[in-house]
Amino acid sequence: SQTIHQWPATLVQPVGSPLSLECTVEGTSNPNLYWYRQAAGRGLQLLFYSVGIGQISSEVPQNLSASRPQDRQFILSSKKLLLSDSGFYLCAWSVWRGRPDNEKLFFGSGTQLSVL
Amino acid sequence: GIQVEQSPPDLILQEGANSTLRCNFSDSVNNLQWFHQNPWGQLINLFYIPSGTKQNGRLSATTVATERYSLLYISSSQTTDSGVYFCAVAQAGTALIFGKGTTLSVSS
Numbered sequence: 001s002q003t004i005h006q007w008p009a010t011l012v013q014p015v016g017s018p019l020s021l022e023c024t025v026e027g028t029s030n031p032n033l034y035w036y037r038q039a040a041g042r043g044l045q046l047l048f049y050s051v052g053i054g055q056i057s058s059e060v061p062q063n064l065s066a067s068r069p070q071d072r073q074f075i076l077s078s079k080k081l082l083l084s085d086s087g088f089y090l091c092a093w094s095v096w097r098g099r100p101d102n103e104k105l106f107f108g109s110g111t112q113l114s115v116l
Numbered sequence: 117g118i119q120v121e122q123s124p125p126d127l128i129l130q131e132g133a134n135s136t137l138r139c140n141f142s143d144s145v146n147n148l149q150w151f152h153q154n155p156w157g158q159l160i161n162l163f164y165i166p167s168g169t170k171q172n173g174r175l176s177a178t179t180v181a182t183e184r185y186s187l188l189y190i191s192s193s194q195t196t197d198s199g200v201y202f203c204a205v206a207q208a209g210t211a212l213i214f215g216k217g218t219t220l221s222v223s224s
Contacts, residue, residue: 034211043202044214088157105149105212107159
């Protein structure tokens with residue numbers, strides 16, 4: 001069966017420090033991968049998605065970037081964190097169909113990021 | 117872009133009660149899903165339902181695509197049903213867009 005791993009579970013970082021969050025998927029090949037952010041008490045905002053290695057689509061211009069160095073690995077990064085980057089970051093995957101609007105979406109357990 | 121509105125924003129129930137959550141969307145979609153986020157933040161996929169009706173135990177969902185809404189029914193609610201319920205939709209070639217959710221609190 002497929003599983004998705006996301007770490008760390010919680011992270012406290014000072015303003016201006018770098019960020020690297022990692023997500024890996026097991027049990028499937030060529031998944032679509034996604035990064036979402038959830039601000040406190042609000043809905044989920046799509047940040048990035050990827051339909052293949054090295055293919056990244058950005059939905060919201062911001063202080064963050066994403067990379068997909070391997071088929072089942074998705075990384076969210078920042079060179080310098082801002083206070084507004086605080087939130088709950090969720091990685092997700094879906095079956096590959098060559099485009100993102102397909103079938104079920106499955107989420108990792110999330111990373112709570114606090115920028116102080 | 118497409119807009120997703122969920123109602124009610126908050127819902128408080130006694131254990132055993134039934135409830136209906138609604139999701140309206142502003143344009144045609146080819147993907148609609150319902151999720152439950154538990155108090156620990158984990159998001160669970162409940163239904164993939166771009167049209168029609170599905171049931172899973174005490175939960176069922178109906179999407180009327182032509183009228184641009186979906187309903188999630190929870191029967192005989194339990195305290196473990198508490199959390200936030202999200203509706204998410206997508207059009208062709210786009211990723212899922214989430215509504216702001218309905219926060220459900222079930223007390224014993």
